[in-house]
Amino acid sequence: MAHPNLLRHAVRPRWTFHVNGESVMVDAGKALVANDVFALRDAALRGTGLVYLARYMVQPQIERGEMVEVLSDYDTDDVVLDAIYVRSRHNASKIQSFLDFLAEQLPKRLGLMNRG
Numbered sequence: 001m002a003h004p005n006l007l008r009h010a011v012r013p014r015w016t017f018h019v020n021g022e023s024v025m026v027d028a029g030k031a032l033v034a035n036d037v038f039a040l041r042d043a044a045l046r047g048t049g050l051v052y053l054a055r056y057m058v059q060p061q062i063e064r065g066e067m068v069e070v071l072s073d074y075d076t077d078d079v080v081l082d083a084i085y086v087r088s089r090h091n092a093s094k095i096q097s098f099l100d101f102l103a104e105q106l107p108k109r110l111g112l113m114n115r116g
Helices: 039-047 057-063 094-107
Strands: 004-010 016-020 023-027 033-034
Touching: 004 039, 033 039, 039 057
Parallel strands: 004 033
Antiparallel strands: 016 023
């Protein structure tokens, strides 16, 4: 059986899903690799292959019928968000407060809490 092309982010060599309470990892192999989620989304829109992105990245395309969700029965909680800043004793407490806020609020706002 032929496998579809898998489009993956450079920092994510595997796709991880939760199946029956266990984590299942799918090795993306020699897929199209990019470090830009918009480039991956655009490649999927052109029919290049399957892409593994956060729902908010593709929700408008799904609603317009441009993309179709597959593997919807499989859950994942892998969302990577990097916060990059210059460390300074003058802003350390403000930055830490903001990072704490993000860690608490983003999962709720992106629909990642209380799934499954």
